[in-house]
Amino acid sequence: MHFKLLFLLAGSVFVLHGCGSSSTSDATTPTAITQSALTGSYINPVVFEGNPYPQIPAQCYTETSLGRQNACLFCHTNGLYKLGLGNNNPQAGEVPLVNFQLDYGYEPYSAQAPTAAKNYWLNTLAPETLLAAVSAMDIDPNTWVMPDYIQEDNWQSAYNQRQGKSTDWDSGYNQPFRLLPGLNPAALPADSDGFIRSDNEKDIYFSDAFGGNTGWRAINFMPYGIFSPMTGSVSGIYIRLPAKFMQDHSGEFNLATYTQNLELLRDAIQNRLTDTSPRFYYGSAADIEVVAGSYPQGTELAHPLHYVDTLADGTDGKLPGMRATRVKEVRYMYKDEDFNPMEARPDEGTGDQIYGNDEQGWVDNGSGWLLAGYIEDKDGALRPQTRAELTQCIGCHSGFHPGTKDPNFTSGTGNTVDSTWSFPRSFDSDLGWKEMDYLGVRIVDGSAVSTTPEPINRHAGIGEFALLLNHTVSANLYGVMAQSVETQLSQIIDTNNGYSANWTEIKTDSAANFEQSVTQRQTLLREFVTRKDYLNADGTIKGFLLYPQENDAIENARRYRQVVATQRYIYGKDVFAETPISYYHYRDDAIAEVKNDGSPYQFGEIISERSIQLDEPTRFDYKAGDGITLIEENKPFAEGGTYLPDYVPYLQ
Template identity: 50%
Template structure:
């Protein structure tokens, strides 16, 4: 994969930090205007946020990327992988024109629709943001590229990871202590008092999990926005969505996702809180993001928010998302609170708590890809752990310190978030950093992939995971209850489409040993396949390419037969859920990052360097190091060559290596190129079936 676009902006080395003028965020949602229903007007209504004295404004500073250890922190580690001669195209799941072509809350086509950005499925076009900036082709994610270096750093601290009790670790709670440090009113998005937890989301873990309708209710009056028939409603609602290879149990991280709209969206036209009105407005948000609006939906939200326009691909101002990112506990399915109260292998311990709030209106259609500038400063506040993503949202994040307690993320760490959750803004505002991917809708991933209707308004459960209490530590630990939902455009299941094109479990194109064993068991001549599932062969480039091509074709046969599904149509558990022993070892590797605080060197740590980061090309497809030195077969890919022919060209010093994903190669012949992938599920919901 590639960088997020060709860079043209030059930053003066003589003025590397600019003090911000301060964002006018003085009173809760007052900066968002009365339109969003921030504080409500009927103080006598129970649950209203009480009037408060003026709070200090959220103030940040604009910080040059040149001050970071990694000036290209917005380019994820996955973007540096090889594609096995084009047989593994994970690129399409970020770098697409599809959402842009729909005009659906994304102004960043990345598969050739913009000449300036280029085609990020076909070229490793990493480009420096100035002639004097460090090269962008260097892979700085050393924890992922060279995990043994991380192990050495841990040993240098006098720590022995083998002595860690990882099961005990993942079952310790570290969210409550962080939430307790949040100032102000939990019903307000802004804590309104300066401090490191000012923008910690007002979602109390003591109120979780959500009830069966997805709403988070509480018995604590100070956290209840209004009362409904079931109790005190916090306004938060859980979102259940179809995952793919970013945060799945096999990647070592699983998510909970919660959305909250401003209080005007919770009130009826008389100004009284009303659950039916709020449910309808949440439904309209879902339909707007999923491009399912019809004339019957009208042009505005309902109730007290009736003056708010309903716009395709856009959230209303004041929308909040809370995203706890959990460790994986394969014994956690929500049935035993002593293990974890959360479903879907979500451990009690969180790796991070992430938060987004839309603080201003932004129309993506007002700005085009030709205005994209990635070298601009990042605007945010390191002590408070937030950044402005440049297209209307504040992003904040809280990550484990060396002792496992949550702390605010630093600006370089938060820039990793901007790399996915952003878009293109005009460059006349000096502080607005622009980046992002082509597959988000209004800077977000989840709502597009939400299961339609009631199935999606519930705790994230990773396809209805049920733990198997009899499973041995090395066995598949449980099963799914849901199947593989069809992608709206592709006409086949989302997981099937992912497996057909990535032939791996994650965006690294890796295949965990447990899945290898499962495929070896399932894909056999005796079961009607063309051959047995072959093990990868790195003897030489030709043999590696041939075996990978065989694996791709066998995988496509495997999914076309529906063999990725269990007999009842649910997704086969082995493809989603790692054995307990594997999950605990993945947690042990990640805890090394925690112990060393080396987050800016990569959060994804494998037992050894993934094959997709090794040089396995033939002479005919060769490229060199940045300095022109040839690669040896099997060497780690630390960097790539760049364009040096003409210093007058805009592409000078930009990456010039093809990914080997061939747009002309048809799918039937092993092609994977797909410039128009969209992350939307078919509606009504359709599921893959066994054949």
């Protein structure tokens, strides 16, 4: 096996282009709030205390149920790279990279650096350590009134501290919320056409026939295993283009022109351009070429990440899609460089320094974008994220750069288009221009139901959720399933209903029984898909697969608040009631995983670190991960195979 850089592919120290910004290694922040150039400093992630590899997500350390669970395919894919569209980071075996569906190929920064094959996500791996940290603070999480907590507003007060005009991507003021997106939460939700309008003159670009247009437009997209309400968070996603995209040829603001440009951009990002598509944008942006898989310079994306409110469905004019008022984070991306990812190829333009500003909560992703993030402090108010926390974002939202910048830390996955995840998966119709609503969630007789039919994956030719069920044994990316889902499946998947066997629990008393039970669950889930029992008669996904029960959502929020109280974000934001089953060693001795030092795991032991190559110190992959996932490259789907190297996230 050959190994090359994993997520970490370090990367780029540089000057910010075309934005009135410059870089410097001096990150001093004056106490006075004054206008200034956007500046940061460099830091090597090897110095991050507690978790030197935050760009490698906690999911990447899980077992695969002996290959029956391949959640890896949704990130580690070659599909977009082979299409030549917005991604230069293939991760399923394209030269020169390792195949992360088959191998645990964690690559350390150097032979002297801490191992990357250790699971540093203690909050997820060992939730009892988090509870111990909370208890040490003399806090009892059971006393928290979580239904009240999630309805408190912490975004508006942060927004009110942002200086300057909301229409400026960079407020220009040297203060903590400098790059908080200029999206006033008081203006939400979006109007029926997706545009966000406001009566506040500070927030608007122009007035259209419907009111003061802020330039922001809501995006509605198809979630999967990491972004459904079952995981404890719900999102709003918003996009804004520079002012010239809102103007007609005479320089006048024009809603129709702006709408055309947003539609054209969606075609470019979703690979829907045809021979008759315009080669340039409309109006005053007619000098900007339309590039497939690439956003124009100056594009902004805002992403508030909310707690889950199982009673909210948007019918009362408030926030839709199970969104609580309180946000866990407000995330932001700004494309500061005119860069098409397909101008680079794998392994180009890497370095080991992260450029950013901890006091203002932003980093450069090394691939043309600035990423900013604001997260709850111990009291629940928003604060800027540190680089150790923001490197988690670089882990997914990044890629390679050919070297037009100084080498900067880069990372990324194979499933993003120009470092973005949501817009490529948005619906290609008016349905895609509205508040994110998680397939049209509504509360009917006290239960959450979906009203938007399951979208079809354009390349796989099957339902997007069906594809997830066919390649996992858990319906999420951690290999676990909520008890409420287990209960429902046990009622549906039964021999009395025509199934080949009854739904079974995963057995962990022996390696043979573990293999038998996960194999049977895979078979039964695939029968579940073939029979379309995961769907309602109208083609919508059954609500119990997407939406948590009220008590489950509250308890999930209670566990997450332990992270907030302790500020242990560097140890993970996903907290389960107990260690997920996918972190345990249930392999037969013949295929046992081993620890860093080569000693084998015992059956039932928690896997806290994985095998690394120690045989040849002179090899390029010395101390790199060399364990195998047990996903079999040549095993046919019909025989239980799950390997899928060319997944593409596009929907019909």
